Amino acid sequence: MSTLQLNDEQRALAAAIRDFSRKECGTREQRAAWTNDFKDNHSPELYQRIADLGWVGVTVPAEYGGAGSSMLDMCVVVEECMRGGLPVVGIATTIIVAAAYERYGSAQQKKEMLGGIVGGAPESVAMSEPGAGSDVGSLSCRAVRDGDGWVVNGQKTWCSGAHYAKHILLVARTGRGATKHEGLTMFRVPTGTPGMEIRGIDTLGGREVNDIFFTDCRLPADAVVGTVDAGWSQLTTGLNVERLVLAAVLLGIAERAFDDVLAYVKQREQFGRPIGTFQALRHRIADLATELECCRLLTYHVAQRVDADPHRILPQEVSMAKLKVTETAKRVTLEGMQMMGGYGYASEYDMERHVRSALAGTIYGGSSEIQRDIIGKTLGL
Template identity: 65%
Template sequence: MTMPFTPEREDFAASVADFCRRECGAREQRDALTDNGRHQHNSWLYQKMADLGWVGAGLPSEFGGSDAGMVDVCLFLETTARGMAPISGFTTSTIVAGAYQRFGSPEQRKLVLGGVAGGEVAAIAMSEPEAGSDVGALSCRAERWGDHWVINGQKTWCSNAHIANSILLVARTSSDKDKHSGLTMFHVPADVDGLRIHGIDTMGGREVNDLYFTDCELPDDAVVGQVDGAWGQLMAGLNLERLVLAAVMLGTAQRAFDDTVAYISERRQFGRPVGSFQAIRHRIADLATEIECCRLLVYRVAELVDENPDRMLPKEASMAKLKVTETAKRVALEGMQMMGGYGYATEYDMERHVRGTLISTVYGGTSEIQRDIIGKTYGL
């Protein structure tokens, strides 16, 4: 730990790190928990963390959380990612919980926030085959019929839907000239009739899904927030989403760096450790500096969020997401290069780091989108 955290936060991070070392510190343990890397979430391990009160860190105590702030959530995310704990469901659950905390009805908050704090997983469905970065172009339709809504359409790239208890759906409820004004959020139980979840095979195993809605009926009280108000609700949650993703990749970058240093310190060529060569030492120095810059940025933005949770931070949050994901990708690719053929072999974790960091610059808003947002904050 290099940040000036309070003793309580230092102890919290140490406890989480120790848990990860004991429960999933060995490659054999992680393989057993993830079916040799095919799955990114282990419910048994996640429930153990929930029983310790960790997965509800950022939630109100009235729903089983600990009333902690974003600094604590980021600390948990960084530490578990560094420990390679297979709990991908926490990321989407935290993002979804933030939306319900802001806009959900009392009943919805009790159901979802209480469930998340207790170890349930939540997912969010926004992207569609023809609406990725341009979320406002989505066409999955929700129509009101009497006292209920009927959903028809497709969603794609929905992370963790296959392990979720509920899904926060963004659907079109009107077709105004302004494409952003006709969107609405819905609470969707994952086992509702009319919803089919189909996994998408990727380099990272089973994590994302296609969702098919066919005459899927939802009660009127399934609306989260205001009808036709989802765009503003989504914008209000961007700080949380981008910061969560940045914190995960901060931990992944640090783990890839740790693994690289461990390897080049032991691997010998030309009669000495590979890491003793100046070319390698300088690479390590550059990567270490970049990671530390990322850490300072992540926790600075987290502090700003804690100071005023309602404040919009489009520039700062996008900077964190952009900088950390691009740095994590660089660290993993450089680590693979420095490890040579072994960096490419499945015997080592580096190839997993590469797969995980490559996609991080795409989901949650691509690096190009983040740059565009940052540029607009300067009036460009």
Template identity: 55%
Template sequence: MPRVLTEQRRDLVDAVADFCRRECGSPQQRNALAQPHDEGIYAKLADAGWLGISLPEEFGGAGQGMTELCLFLEETAYGRVPMGGFATSIIAAAAYEKFATDEQKKLVLEGVIRGRVEAISMSEPDVGALTCRADEVEGGWRINGQKTWCSNAHIADHILLIARTSKESSKHEGLTQFMVPTSVEGLRISGIDTMGGREVNDLYFTDCFVPDDSVVGTVGHAWHQLMAGLNLERMILGASMLGAARRAFDDTLDHVRQREQFGRPIGSFQALKHRIADMATELECAHLLVYSVAAHIDAAPDELVTCEASMVKLKCTELAKHVSLEGMQMLGGYGYTTEYGMESMLRSTVVSTVYGGTSEIQRDIIGKTYGL
């Protein structure tokens, strides 16, 4: 799909695409990089300076905007780079950038740029009525309770934990963010087996002590601090799934052009040709949506574009799932084999409609912005 890019942005896309071809371009390379996050690949991304693409220059980042971040995410997802720790790291880093002390910022942001992984933990059965508690004690806080679905906690340096510090009339009040080292005594990280591999974890806190300087931001205001990061989270997920959808589409297109039945390529039959046309049109729509919203955020970075960011997340994740499923069907039996890779594309895209706020939640958010 054609893009209108500045020379600098085109150079970024070309450089990332070249990296992906060299490091993950063949099925053999991708099979050897079977885990969602590969430390060797991630270290190379850090050496190239890309992990700090959107982080401030004062900490060693590139200081670029949402558009550049989306281009990087789209291209690495298209190239199927196993860098699962990046999304949570950049989301956590943005929260530290906005609310943390200078010491916390230096520790976390410089670490992310060097290739260290960060995690963020909010999820419980009822996100708004969190029961994981942090009680104030002499010199700090003592944490008790359980968290679940914490992505990348097992490979992270710290967990940005949201815990209840007081009981208020509103379930969204009385929550506080803490920087919790994963090595702290009293924390047990237990992996949850999923069809995507080792990505998410249960966290068990038992009399886990953290000092006063572990508080990130203002005590009791974590919910409002979290809301400030929703643009970023949804754009990260949307741009990544746009890249995944493009990859599933291109792999499908290559197959239907080459695979012959009845003396002609199967893509020349109208039943498949029209499906390809529909997917190409939807991909172009998604591309325009992602980068128009990214441009808006770059122009007004402090504006909370709730509706538009939810549209990006909804459109791109649902499209990636749809294109991968269509690709599996058009590849026939080949789509079910690990050799061709479409089955792993389907596994990774299906879950994208669940994490970061389900598609139903995104639709509800969008509807509310129209007064419904």
């Protein structure tokens, strides 16, 4: 990790997470044990332990039990957890959800949700639908007023971690306005609520995402998070957090993949010497190291800009960070697999799992194409 932009406390935090990761997930056997032989990417037990250490609640205000730390601190925590191979991917969506409740939750919601998150409750978001992914304004899952509450009908898809989350932060259509983005509302839905069914989706990475079906699902009036019909503006103010979290996740995965392939090319011998000493591989390693340093500096820089003005939305900068880091992670993992040859493809090694994680990173949270389009618009195109 580059330490150019980290203070002593942040360096100590990174070192503590690295030490924890080495002790708990330093061997393949340990990682297999925590993940049901790599079938799961989130261990509730290990997640609870990092919550007890205060890492999950790093950005939650102190009044709710969190550390009240900066976005840069958050990036350090998420990056190091992923670099250390900790199967706690639920931390990403949980931090994103925490930011939404901190901004828009009622006093009671903040107390319950932020306190629960600090205590180790993982959370999930339900926004995408079969017919609406990048085009959020096309959402059709509907919440209709019924007495003093709401009734929800429709389907959500690609909901990360919904199968182990305590609540779902649902974005549903509650009305129509002058534009398609008007009339969206956020709701808090406890998992297990009658009328809500969560079904896993089989993917390249195993059980990571889910469909959620709502059939006459009744919610109380206090399920609304923020203001009715103002969900779109609430979503846009959360982009800084969402895309920085995802950049930190993929930065950590890319760093871990780089560490693994670097160790491999130093040890693997062919033609009488380590394969890393051949120029063809040495130069590729050098290029990847340079790209990773660029990603670190960009991510930290954007995090510091957000910390300097938390209420300012930085669409260009956060989209650049998400785009650059996720595309670099894809490159690092695919190059790592190529340099490791058959071993990079074998499930005996971690590289094939790194590849699967990195490929998905260029899609969720706004695909690379969407990030480029946003950046282009900020440049007046």
